[in-house]
Amino acid sequence: MNKYCNNAWIEVVEMLNSDQDKGLNSIECDARREKYGTNKIDLPSGNRISRNIINIIKQVHIIIYLIITILLFMLKANNYKYIILAFLIINIVGIIGYNIKRDKEIGILEKLNFATSIVIRDGIEQVIKSEEILIGDIVKFKKDSAIPADIRIIKAIDIKVDEKNITGETFYKEKFESKISGSINSLGEMNNILFKGSLIKAGEGEGIVISTGNSTQLGKLLAMLTYASNRKHTLGDKLQRKWGKYLLIYFAILIVSVIFFINKGKYPNQLASGLFVLGCFPISVTSVLAFKCILKKFSNQDIHIINFSIIDLINDINIIFLDKIGAITKEQMVVNKIFTNDEIIYSKNVEYTKNINIQRIIDISLLCNNSIYNVEDKNAKGDLTEIAYLQYAAKKQIYKSILDNKNQRITEIPMDSDKKMLTILDKMKKGYRANARGNLDSVLERCTHIMIDGLEKELNEEDKIKIKDIDIKFSIEGLITQAFAYRNFSYEPSTSENIESNMVFVGIIALDNPLQDSIEEKIREIKDNGIVPILFTEENKVSAITTAKKAKIIFKNEQVVSGIELDSLNEQELKDLLGKVRVFSRINPEIKSQIISFFNKDGYKVAAAGETLGDLPSLNLSNVGIAKGNPLLIVKKVSDVYIKENYLEGFFKIKDFSRKFFDNVNRTFQGIYTIVLAELMLLLVSMIGGCEDVLGVFNIIFINVILFVPLSLILVLKEGRSIRNKEMIGRAVILLSSTIFSTYIANESAKNLIALMVLSIGSLLFITINSNISFRRVSIERRLVIISSFLIGLAISAILLTQEIILTKVVLINLGITIISLVVFEILFKRWQNSLMR
Structure with missing residues (x-):
């Protein structure tokens, strides 16, 4: 790319065997298409939605949801089937939406393959598809034109370009057709090149295509983005597999448990309820909310x-x-020592006004400086080394702004990878001065004299050896060094003149970069x-x-x-x-x-x-x-x-959180499916006893959809004890027993309400105490417990207001005993576990 920048556009046109006025001819186009290919960027192909759907329906949890949905339609469970179908669609759409959003920034650029451009071929202006553009084509552009390929500018009339897609710079760049002298270190310095994917915001002109398709800078960047996108997004699949594993186990338990009753000719409505319990879980909503909470937590830590x-x-x-x-x-540099006038001086001992060599080296460090430092609020912006010079000088009450007023900057010769030095030409009251700083070897090889006691003396080999020895000494101490030099002119030198020659060596500044x-x-x-x-x-x-x-x-x-x-x-x-x-x-x-x-x-x-x-x-x-x-x-x-x-x-x-996160994910599935197991066991007990289903549609939706969201977030966000398989079964049995005990003497109209209260409150107690949530300290987990409590109270109030339910004194006493027993059990169980850990 540099060869196109460093050569005049006429030479670039000749290099690519093209013609500014006539462009390519038809015969050449066929040959170049065969040799270089088209201008189309290869983006992820195929219909994204269809590809995502195929991948999604291969996942275990989606297959089980499909089976659950089909079974509910076969059982004609009108109360359940459409709700589960809606959940299935929501989960699929959520996964597809996430995948599409992930690829959106890449895919949105696909339109660049199908735009049109104006080119000159056979001496005639033609409008062609951008994907048909070839290397050597002469392309015309104007305001609002999308650049179809990488182009070396031939003619530029007040061009301003938006190229944030390529360089990331948010401001518009001015472009020109002149060649660029010297080394180029970044795309942002290529001011005579237009990049594919950038947009002309002002002006017009024409240029010659130098790169097409995947060889353009945009093509290379998109290849990186696509590769990273395909290779690095692994967490979603891992969590979905874990979810599918739990779902499969409980689905198998449900089917095996009810098959005996179905074979005996009994038609249990509880089977439909059981399927509904398994399928009614808003994993997508919970995942999104959990991710947002975690992202916010890290964002608060920058x-x-x-x-x-x-x-x-x-x-x-x-x-x-x-x-x-x-x-x-x-990310800080501090001036530590200065070597000048044949001596090493500690920075704290420097006296600016009493040593002309010290004055000159500090002045050069400020004049040859493009960074900003605000003395009042200590804010700084720019290169760390330059900021260190500004801060050090400010402590000595020497300020760049005052020097800049006395010395008018004429031109800058930037530092590059070959010439590791920066030179600024300034106009002074009398004459001109080139001030330079940079790598010692780069500066020293351009010096013929050395400044001693303010006088310029010839630089000999002995001086050079001593200077290099001092530089090595600083390096052994772990200090970072820069050399300083200058050259005076009685006239204004032109940019074509070798300004960086016959310079006068002033000294070295050694900086410390603290650990x-x-x-x-x-x-x-x-x-x-x-x-x-x-x-x-x-x-x-x-x-x-x-x-x-x-x-x-x-x-x-x-x-x-x-x-x-x-x-x-x-x-x-x-x-x-x-x-x-x-x-x-x-x-x-x-x-x-x-x-x-x-x-x-x-x-x-x-x-x-x-x-x-x-x-x-x-x-x-x-x-x-x-x-x-x-x-x-x-x-x-x-x-x-x-x-x-x-x-x-x-x-x-992040690494420390990662360990906790996967433990918490396991605990989340274990905690939620403990409650699901209790619900399934309650359905099986009612099957065996021929009792009425005490769960019902509202209870299942409230517990498994509404309440599970804050409870799941508590488990994901708050570190707690892991839940073993035996404990899952034991707690499910306790929830089951508590529900049966509470509902046993209640009338039929109150059974559903009492079941909802016991299961909801029992689940909240279990997860709150297991997660060691402190109510003395403000936290998101404490807020989630309060939200869960509010939701339970709201659900109970809604049922009491909308239904004629009478809770007798005996039922209320029974309910109170149950809830107190659950609280006591959780507290004692936690203390017992803590004693085992000691």
């Missing part, structure tokens, strides 16, 4: 979960790739969890060794390797090295992705963090991708979670 399946994926991680800043060290609090304990925690920490850092190898040893990531120098060393290795040599290395210093994104890919192929589950477009491949390849800092929108979409600060701590918060 952890934004993007893919909820991270709760599942994070448990399998056995390698975590860490970026130094944000994980091992704080995170208790980082040694965190690294120990990583290792204790069976996870191998591997560090990526932008500091040099010497400094990387010091930092990694302080954090207890390594104990031997041989465990650190630099990017330069890796460049000379072939694939097999790199693979052999990976088992030994724990720190990689100054490696490029391509090598980083290759390293992650090697571990993936060997069956390791990896987690990695990233912030820029260069991190996309690493995030995409990782089993858990963590967006950090201030990432672009596309980086967030590929990631599983966004943690702005201290993502290592956030990683373990």
Whole structure:
């Protein structure tokens, strides 16, 4: 892509064997279509809804729901069949809706394959489908045009483009046709390229197609999104399988239990009620509410979960790739020492006004600086190193704004991966000055003089050796260094002139990047969890060794390797090295992705963090991708979670919750199906005794649909004791016995109400006490208990108001004894279990 940016558009047209005025001819089109393919991006094919339905009906719980629905229609259970059918449809639609929403951001771009564009072919303007565009086509565009392919601009008239789909930038970008000199580090710097999927918001022009279809930047990004979407969304399937398992067991119990009575010719209405009990459960609603509560909980801790399946994926991680800043060290730089005038000065001992060398190096650090620091509220924005210079100068009462007023910025020569230095040309009162800062080797090789006591002296080899020795000394201490230089001009140099030459070396500023609090304990925690920490850092190898040893990531120098060393290795040599290395210093994104890919192929589950477009491949390849800092929108979409600060701590918060979450999910199914078992047993007892069904439609709907929602949320959100199979059966028997005891002497009209009260209150007591909910502290679980109590009271009041039910004194006494007995039982049972745990 860079070759199209760095060459004039005329050269690009020649390079692609096209013609600005005539475009491609018909014969060439056929040949290019054969060679390069079409401009269509391969998105997930087929009808999504039909594909989802086929996948859904294969799931166990959906099959059982289908069978339940069919049986209810066969039994002609008019009170139940349509309700269960509605629940079946709601659950299917909910799952389909979730899957479609997951693919929506990818699928919405499918329309790009079917838009139209204006091209020049055989010297004539033609309107063709965007998918038919070929490399070398001359394309015309104007306001509101959707860019159909990656295009090198030939003519630009006041063009402004919305390209947030590609770069994630929310502001409009100005574009031009001129070539770009120097290295280009990101898509955002390609100001003479239009990307497929972007939109012209103003102006018009034309350009030549340089990439089509899957080879476009959009195609590559969508491939990553599709891959991540298909590979990483695992939690829903796992929970549905668990739900299907419980449902299958209880369905089998119900069928086996009633088959004897059906064979004897008895037609039990209780069979229909039993099927209704099993099928009447709002799992989709409960899941959505639970997920929202969990997402909000993490959001309050500045952890934004993007893919909820991270709760599942994070448990399998056995390698975590860490970026130094944000994980091992704080997102903060502090000026520690300054080397100038042939001496090392501690930052606290610096006197700005008494040393011209100190004045010059601090002035350069402020003038050669694009960050912002507000002295009053301490707010800062920009590069951490630049912010450190601003903060340090402010402590010495030196301010960038004052220097900027005295020195007018003329031009900037940006830092790039080849030339690791930044240069700013300023106009002063007398003449012009180029101020530069950056990597010591890059700066030093451009210097011919050195500043000593404010005077410029020739820089000799002895000086260079001493300067490099000082730099190594700083690195051994774990400090990060930048060199500073300048060059004076009596005239305004042109941008074509080699401004960054014959410079005067001023000195080195050494910065400290403090370790995170208790980082040694965190690294120990990583290792204790069976996870191998591997560090990526932008500091040099010497400094990387010091930092990694302080954090207890390594104990031997041989465990650190630099990017330069890796460049000379072939694939097999790199693979052999990976088992030994724990720190990689100054490696490029391509090598980083290759390293992650090697571990993936060997069956390791990896987690990695990233912030820029260069991190996309690493995030995409990782089993858990963590967006950090201030990432672009596309980086967030590929990631599983966004943690702005201290993502290592956030990683373990999610991991700790994950363990509790799966325990809570098991407990939720165990708790809910304990109540379901009690309901089924009550139906079977009424079958055997030939009694009237005391559950009824309203009771089942209230308990299994309305009350189960807050009760399920309590179990999912609040950590509690696991419920064993024996306890499930025992509690179901207690609920059954309590219901029979309470309803035994009641008249027929009151039996349903009493059954509802005992089952509802008993279920609430069981789940509240089991979950150890404190009523002294405000929590979502306490609110859910209050909501459940309110719902029970509301249901009882509604029945009493709408039906003529008389509760005798004996019945009320009986009911009171039952409820008190349930409270006493739960309290004693909890104390007994606590005593066993001591």
